[in-house]
Amino acid sequence: MTAFDPKMVRGDIPLLKREINGHPIAYLDSGATSLPPRGVIEAMSRYYERHHANVHRGVYQTAAEATELYESGRNAAARFLNAPGGSNEIVFTKNTTESFNLLARSWGAANLKAGDVVLLSEMEHHANIVPWFQLRDAIGIVVRFIPVTDDFRLDLSDLDQLLEGVKLVSITGMSNVLGTINPIKELAAAAHRVGALMAVDGAQSVAHLPTDLVDLDVDFMAFSAHKMLGPTGLGIFWTREEILNAMPPFLGGGGMIADVSVNGFTAASGPTRFEAGTPPIAEAAGFAEAVRYLEHLGMDNIAAYEHELTSDALTRLQQEFGGRVRIIGPTTMVDRGGVLSLDVEGVHPHDVSQVLDRHGVCIRPGHHCAKPLMKRFGLAATARVSFGPYSNTSDTDALIVALHDALAMFG
Amino acid sequence: MSNLDDLYREIILDHYRTPRNRGELPEPAIKAEGHNPLCGDEITVYLDVRDGIVNDIKLSGHGCSISQASSSLMSAAVKGKTIEQVRNTIATFKQLMTLEEGAENEPVNLRQLGEIAALAGVVKFPVRIKCATLAWNTLVQALGDLPDA
Numbered sequence: 001m002t003a004f005d006p007k008m009v010r011g012d013i014p015l016l017k018r019e020i021n022g023h024p025i026a027y028l029d030s031g032a033t034s035l036p037p038r039g040v041i042e043a044m045s046r047y048y049e050r051h052h053a054n055v056h057r058g059v060y061q062t063a064a065e066a067t068e069l070y071e072s073g074r075n076a077a078a079r080f081l082n083a084p085g086g087s088n089e090i091v092f093t094k095n096t097t098e099s100f101n102l103l104a105r106s107w108g109a110a111n112l113k114a115g116d117v118v119l120l121s122e123m124e125h126h127a128n129i130v131p132w133f134q135l136r137d138a139i140g141i142v143v144r145f146i147p148v149t150d151d152f153r154l155d156l157s158d159l160d161q162l163l164e165g166v167k168l169v170s171i172t173g174m175s176n177v178l179g180t181i182n183p184i185k186e187l188a189a190a191a192h193r194v195g196a197l198m199a200v201d202g203a204q205s206v207a208h209l210p211t212d213l214v215d216l217d218v219d220f221m222a223f224s225a226h227k228m229l230g231p232t233g234l235g236i237f238w239t240r241e242e243i244l245n246a247m248p249p250f251l252g253g254g255g256m257i258a259d260v261s262v263n264g265f266t267a268a269s270g271p272t273r274f275e276a277g278t279p280p281i282a283e284a285a286g287f288a289e290a291v292r293y294l295e296h297l298g299m300d301n302i303a304a305y306e307h308e309l310t311s312d313a314l315t316r317l318q319q320e321f322g323g324r325v326r327i328i329g330p331t332t333m334v335d336r337g338g339v340l341s342l343d344v345e346g347v348h349p350h351d352v353s354q355v356l357d358r359h360g361v362c363i364r365p366g367h368h369c370a371k372p373l374m375k376r377f378g379l380a381a382t383a384r385v386s387f388g389p390y391s392n393t394s395d396t397d398a399l400i401v402a403l404h405d406a407l408a409m410f411g
Numbered sequence: 412m413s414n415l416d417d418l419y420r421e422i423i424l425d426h427y428r429t430p431r432n433r434g435e436l437p438e439p440a441i442k443a444e445g446h447n448p449l450c451g452d453e454i455t456v457y458l459d460v461r462d463g464i465v466n467d468i469k470l471s472g473h474g475c476s477i478s479q480a481s482s483s484l485m486s487a488a489v490k491g492k493t494i495e496q497v498r499n500t501i502a503t504f505k506q507l508m509t510l511e512e513g514a515e516n517e518p519v520n521l522r523q524l525g526e527i528a529a530l531a532g533v534v535k536f537p538v539r540i541k542c543a544t545l546a547w548n549t550l551v552q553a554l555g556d557l558p559d560a
Contacts, residue, residue, distance in 0.1 A: 410476065
């Protein structure tokens with residue numbers, strides 16, 4: 001039997017009890033950050049109240065407990081992703097962005113040379129673009145983009161040509177603007193056929209879809225705890241153990257060394273060599289709880305529920321507003337997740353968002369750190385609605401009422 | 412809780428729907444570009460300054476109602492004015508957009524601002540202040556170190 005009951009999930013999220021401007025909060029910005037359940041918040045409080053100590057150093061009781069809690073986050077990530085090499089393959093970073101910087105500056109700088117191609121797509125987040133441009137400017141790699149079709153999918157018609165000279169393919173699992181779910185498994189197979197490796201921006205996809213690294217057969221995965229009901233300040237970088245062990249350290253300092261003398265240093269082995277300094281311990285404990293919570297709900301159930309919710313919202317928005325509210329993203333539910341970018345006729349996304357706030361509806365206006373994609377569709381910004389496992393159709397009801405208000409005010 | 416009507420005053424909606432002084436000016440008009448990297452709003456200010464007077468001003472670009480209305484209101488306020496008057500208006504507007512409510516602040520002379528005073532409500536919505544000030548900061552850039560007269 002499924003453990004997933006949206007009503008129960010809603011009850012687990014303290015923030016959803018708030019009222020905003022006299023309305024129950026309709027939180028539709030899970031693409032930016034998700035709302036943690038009580039258990040995650042309590043796990044972090046419990047850590048500070050009962051177990052707080054620095055990790056990997058002290059021999060006293062609480063230091064051992066803190067280390068165990070921190071490592072429980074690593075174990076949870078490995079289990080959740082079905083990482084083939086287990087927790088030795090999980091590196092904690094600050095966020096998805098830092099994970100991509102680690103990939104580019106450590107693996108990229110050590111393994112790529114001038115002229116080597118990194119293949120991205122036009123729907124990437126800046127986190128998976130800028131580090132590659134930085135590396136290009138430093139060592140002369142070539143950054144190439146898979147175009148996006150008019151129906152908001154990757155244009156793979158010339159994939160063989162696009163793959164020429166490619167050493168790394170780095171693509172988002174699910175667009176944070178369009179909601180498009182990309183064929184990662186197929187792209188990984190295509191990358192491997194030409195001897196390239198495959199990286200995935202899992203910031204959206206890991207939080208909303210089941211992820212099995214063995215099945216996907218990719219080589220790198222980056223995502224953030226806070227988009228999957230966990231705390232901010234903790235990102236995850238995964239790669240195969242043999243790749244990880246050959247990667248040079250990225251940030252230097254305490255915790256990442258095996259030995260230091262006045263003559264130099266030797267880096268530690270395993271993930272800790274990428275975790276210089278005191279890490280986010282409470283956040284790792286909170287993340288472990290978030291993973292347990294998601295596992296309890298079942299990612300298949302969450303994906304199915306959000307699919308249904310998005311399908312309902314898509315249909316109702318189209319029925320209610322016709323051409324006045326344009327969806328910037330697939331309008332069918334095939335390979336699409338719970339992100340709806342709206343272009344509201346005659347109303348700038350900032351104004352949409354401002355009027356929606358009056359109704360307690362939280363959405364995000366802007367370019368969503370995907371300016372190449374905005375440019376591709378001739379837009380400066382969109383008003384983005386995004387769902388989470390705690391969302392429900394009353395959030396969509398509130399959205400529709402508020403959109404009518406915005407159109408009436410500016411139309 | 413701030414009232415949305417304080418933000419979207421009728422004058423603001425009017426200037427948003429029917430922006431004044433839209434367009435471009437040919438060279439040798441002064442041209443300055445401003446953009447708000449957070450929201451993607453862009454504005455270009457064209458100034459035709461003759462004998463210390465803003466003979467003409469045009470604006471192009473795109474943005475939200477607050478940034479568009481603010482630039483339209485600004486253009487109407489500075490056209491035909493001396494550089495000195497324009498700088499004074501900019502200073503008064505900046506004062507209007509300052510968050511501090513301390514008693515040491517001199518009260519803003521709203522009458523001097525005319526229609527621009529309609530933007531006074533923006534200060535209650537701190538995230539929107541940058542929308543309102545974009546055009547003005549771009550105007551400051553366009554004026555550069557032009558002499559007052």
